[in-house]
Every structure is written in C-alpha cells, then in structure tokens.
Amino acid sequence: MADPVMSAQRFAKGMTFDEYVRFTGTPENLAREGSTLAGSAPRRDWSSFFRERYGKAALSEPQRAAIAALAAQPGGPAKVVVISEDWSSDCRRDVPYLQRLADAGGLELRIFNRDGEKLLRDRPDASTSPNADLMQRYMNARTDGTFASIPVAVFFDRDFNELYRYVEFPSSYHKDTLVAKIRSARPGETPDQTKARGGKEFFALFDTPFYDVWAHAAIAEILSGLYERVVVEGRRG
C-alpha cells in the first residue's frame, strides 16, 4: 500500500546532507524565523557546526556492521527521511550521526525543513510550511499532548514502506528532567539571572561528551527498532 505522504517524487525534493549543510548557511535560511528554548529568535549560522560535527561523528564498528547487515536483508532499510531545523540542539546532535548511519548502510537520506518562513506555533499548517503534511504525519504523541518534535527520522524500504521512526531524542536522555533542573531558580537569583544561567548551562551540555553518548544511543535505538521490524517481524510474516 502506498505511503500517504512519502513517494519517490516527494523524497527527491528533500536535501542531501551536503545540500542541507550549505542551505543552513544561506541568506534564504538565515532570514527564516528561528527559535530558542524561550521562543522565537533570529537564526544563527550553524553550517560549520554541522560540517565539523559530521567530520567527528563516528559510529562504532558493531553499529556499522549492524546497519550493513540490515540493509542487505530483503525488505531492509534503503531510504531515510529526516525533518530538521538547525536551531534545534536535538537536530544538531543527531542529523550528522544519521548521515553516518546512511553512509555505513548505503541508504539514501533526504532532509526536509519543518517550517516555512515563520516558526511553527501550534499545529503544522500547510499555508505556512510546504512540509506541514510530513510533520503532521510524524507528530510526537505523548501523554501530555501531541508535539511537532524534531528531529524525525523515518526509515523506509526501497518501495517506501515505512519500517521505523525515531523522534527527538533517545529514551536514556531525560531532557525534560535535566532542562527543568538547569532552568530552575537558584537561591538569590533574579528571573533574568536564572534565564541567563539556565541558557548557558543548557548550551554547555552540548560541549560535554554526553551529547555524543546520546547521539550514539539514538543510533543503537534505531538499529534495535529496525532489527525487530526487518528480522523478527520479517520472519513471522
């Protein structure tokens, strides 16, 4: 059965990782509304960050062997659709590793912006974003609501049958707990001081090895999910 939003034609409209990295540094991208934890903000140029992070991102040898084994299975993964925005620390963490995973498995990966000119504020809206239909299909349903969380990485076989989707961060990264702690007021702080310190501590987290530990954990989750779908369920059906 055909996928409701993804097809070879639509897939071809996405950007390769190289195209995406170039795009993030263009005036066209930098003119789009960006975001911080606190809300809408001007966009920064993250293109060299993405390029350097991809340069350093390394899958472990077993991870490379695992994706190669999965890609060789009948009905195995062949295409990856990624929804990303460069202002998202989760996207900056994972997208370079996702490209490394695609490299190791010989998968084609295409990246789509989530938003148009304006930052998405409520539900994905086709009048403001050309990819609202994609985001709508891959919304993150949590107990406390439904969110347009990114990154999204959807894995397909070569006929665009969906195999697995990964959303936002790995389960071992308890981002909400950490962020709440980091951004809570310390004794004697004014609200502005809390905000400034919290922002600084949150960004400092991305300079620690844990940022890459979580990226590595995300790849392991994806490999486990694909193993279940392709090998375990594949045998059954």
Next chain:
Amino acid sequence: MVTAERFAKGMTFNEYLTYVGSPENLAREAFGGSYLPDGGSTAGPRKDNSAIFRERYAKARLTDQQASAIKWLAAQPNGPAKILVISEDWSSDCRRDVPTLARLAETGGLELRIFNRDGKKILGTRRPDATAYPDANHDLMVQFLKKDDRGEWASLPVAVIYTKDFKELHRYIEFPSMYHKDLIRGQQGTPRAGESADQAKDRSAKEFLALQASPFFDVWASAAVDEILSALHEKQVLEAGARG
C-alpha cells in the same frame, strides 16, 4: 547495604575469567533452560564459557565519548568509584555485558568486583533465599531484584554503581531497554510451519546463538553503557543543584 568488607570479597574481572573455567565453577549447576511453576530455574550442566568472556573482553571498546564521560563522572565529588556485579556465566546477558562493564571500570578508574549469584545449586525458587542456599550470594541478589508487571525476578547481570563511600548511584539490570529480548526470543521459539516441537527448540537455540555472535549483541552492550552513563550524569546534574 553493601559494605567495603563485603565488596572486597568479590572477584576482579581477571579473577573471574580464571574462575569461570575452573573445575570448581564447572561443577556448579547451571540454568537448565526452563522455569519451574513458581519462576525458579531448572538445573543443567555448566559449559566452559571462559573463552567467550576472554574474546568479548579483548574486542570490547568504549567509544571516545563514553571514555571521556566516565572519566568526567569519576572526577566529580561523589562520582562513581565502585561497581558491584552479580553474574553467572551461563547467562547470555552476563556474557554480553560483563566484559564491557570491565572496560568501563578500567577506563574510569573504578573498582569492579564480581559475585556469583548462586552456589553449587541453581536458584530453584523464584526468590533468592540465603538460608536455603548458604553458599550463594543471595543476600546481595535479594537487594537488586528486577521488578516488572509480572513480579520480581533474580535477573542477571546486576551492576550497581557506588560512590567511594558505597552510596548507591545507579543500578543496571539484565539488558538495555531497547533490547526487547522477550519479543525476540518469543518469535525465535515459535514453531514454523511443518516443524515439530523439538525441531523448533533446536532451531530457536541456534538462532539465539547466532544473535549472540552478531553485531547487535555488541550494539546492545554499548547501549547499556550509554544508559548507565546517562543515568549517572542525570544524578550529578540533579544533585549538584541540591548541594549548591
């Protein structure tokens, strides 16, 4: 509670490697492959798994960032300093994780000590019982049971991470959350069209051994380290605020 004296009675990883292949260990009952009605284990003969432990240790690698992360954690006030491991060599989960835990400990400069779960007899009841099995380490095991919606289990391996003063920081049990072992083993054990029950059992055992030799087992061993590091980091962040 675990004291410094109790901890010191465990084996280092090197001592464990030697012990696993010793006549003393091989004379102990192993898991027989099925469970009694109350959840206790049936008994079977033990094979010599020491070569598997040695090979897995030789090829186990932390990523550079995992190595930096454990070193950073170990350098924090009240950071991790000791790892208590409960293991049995007949357990594929122990063979998967214990060599990688040894790498984690040596990289971070943590002391690691390994304890058998059982004595001469396999745990034949659901709940560990130090009175019924005086030669086992059930006093330890009973403190670290796995709890799920079907009850409590004496699952292995257990890795408990402590500060230098034996304050518990984190406990890791059996496998990383992304390894859905019951689902995978259930599928392997389901008879295929035309298979007899015995044929299905043989094929399932073969498929499970092949999985243990596949890259996925190493992916999960490394994911277990990611989980442990994330939990230890979270503890640091949450408690640093409480102290400061």
